Amino acid sequence: MRVAIIGAGHVGSTAAYALMLRALFREIVLIDxxxxxxxxxxxxxxxxxxxxxxxxxxxxxxxxxASAYIALITAGTPTHGSETRISVAxxxxxxxxxxxxxxxxxxxxxxxxxxxxxxxLMTSVVLRQSGLPPSRVIGTGTLLxxxxxxxxxxxxxHVAPSAIGALVxxxxxxxxxxxxxxxxxxxxxxxEFASPLEEPDQLRLAKSLRxxxxxxxxxxxxxxxxxxxxxxxxxxxIVRDERSVLPVSSLLSGQFxxxxxxxxxxxxLGREGRIRVLQPDLAELEMTELxxxxxxxxxxxxxxxxxxxxxxxxxxxxxx
Ligand code: NAD
Numbered sequence: 001m002r003v004a005i006i007g008a009g010h011v012g013s014t015a016a017y018a019l020m021l022r023a024l025f026r027e028i029v030l031i032d033x034x035x036x037x038x039x040x041x042x043x044x045x046x047x048x049x050x051x052x053x054x055x056x057x058x059x060x061x062x063x064x065x066a067s068a069y070i071a072l073i074t075a076g077t078p079t080h081g082s083e084t085r086i087s088v089a090x091x092x093x094x095x096x097x098x099x100x101x102x103x104x105x106x107x108x109x110x111x112x113x114x115x116x117x118x119x120x121l122m123t124s125v126v127l128r129q130s131g132l133p134p135s136r137v138i139g140t141g142t143l144l145x146x147x148x149x150x151x152x153x154x155x156x157x158h159v160a161p162s163a164i165g166a167l168v169x170x171x172x173x174x175x176x177x178x179x180x181x182x183x184x185x186x187x188x189x190x191x192e193f194a195s196p197l198e199e200p201d202q203l204r205l206a207k208s209l210r211x212x213x214x215x216x217x218x219x220x221x222x223x224x225x226x227x228x229x230x231x232x233x234x235x236x237x238i239v240r241d242e243r244s245v246l247p248v249s250s251l252l253s254g255q256f257x258x259x260x261x262x263x264x265x266x267x268x269l270g271r272e273g274r275i276r277v278l279q280p281d282l283a284e285l286e287m288t289e290l291x292x293x294x295x296x297x298x299x300x301x302x303x304x305x306x307x308x309x310x311x312x313x314x315x316x317x318x319x320x
Pocket of ligand 1 (some may be wrong): 006011032075140144172178
């Protein structure tokens with residue numbers, strides 16, 4: 001089974017490494033506008049395979065992506081300093097649209113996993129530009145935010161992150177919503193387990209979560225391990241047909257009255273991609289915040305310079 005990774009930068013190459021270690025794919029093709037970078041990353045990754053898992057890894061073209069089961073899109077405009085994800089939307093959208101045109105021209109008919117930011121908008125861009133069904137276009141969404149929240153609460157409550165039942169929904173970004181009402185530790189509410197999470201605690205936690213990526217970017221210039229592991233988890237659920245429930249970004253069609261926009265809600269993932277979007281039990285305020293998050297994304301999606309690329313300007317098979 002093959003995965004095509006479009007964008008072999010920090011996120012793409014780290015995802016390739018993590019996918020290789022998990023032995024999910026026999027073949028990994030890296031496609032990047034910077035072919036020298038893709039070739040170097042492929043060679044470096046190949047050096048690890050003999051000690052890890054037999055995997056063919058090479059720098060390729062969109063023709064190599066045609067038979068991929070999953071195409072991962074990480075090509076985009078990374079944010080710097082305190083730049084918000086949405087502020088780079090127009091630049092990322094043009095890159096992503098170009099990659100999707102090239103991918104679809106190859107005859108690709110698999111599942112697209114989108115990591116490029118702002119990931120909810122880029123998931124909507126992939127959906128519109130590719131013509132693929134909504135079940136086969138999945139953004140990494142708030143899976144990363146949810147796992148960050150699990151880790152933060154786990155260290156405060158001295159339990160394993162996996163023991164924390166947590167959920168972040170909406171935008172992967174500044175309007176994300178923590179479903180505080182559904183937080184559970186072994187079936188207990190936080191108040192039953194330890195002490196109540198008062199409003200100031202909730203606000204502090206939400207702020208730390210929103211700022212987590214900015215702080216990492218200030219320190220090392222980019223984030224890679226958390227997002228790469230999120231990509232692996234999504235690919236694993238799909239390839240192994242797990243029917244796991246993960247908070248990922250996909251097209252909503254009326255859930256909580258929201259439609260025509262991609263954002264995160266818990267979804268069942270399996271071999272066909274997104275099998276079902278679940279509508280969790282949210283508190284009234286959380287539902288209001290979720291609709292506000294959708295409105296932020298709808299406004300930003302409408303503000304993109306549509307049409308992103310006219311078919312005439314679209315190179316049929318250029319890797320750029
Ligand atoms: P990076 O600059 O290291 O890598 C981007 C790569 O894309 C570069 O190698 C570049 O050459 C390539 N590229 C650009 N245009 C291309 C094109 N038209 N075709 C093929 N390749 C092209 O950036 P990064 O740190 O790897 O981040 C990549 C994206 O992932 C950014 O949008 C970033 O914001 C996003 N990201 C998302 C999450 C998340 O949670 N979803 C987390 C971290 C980063």
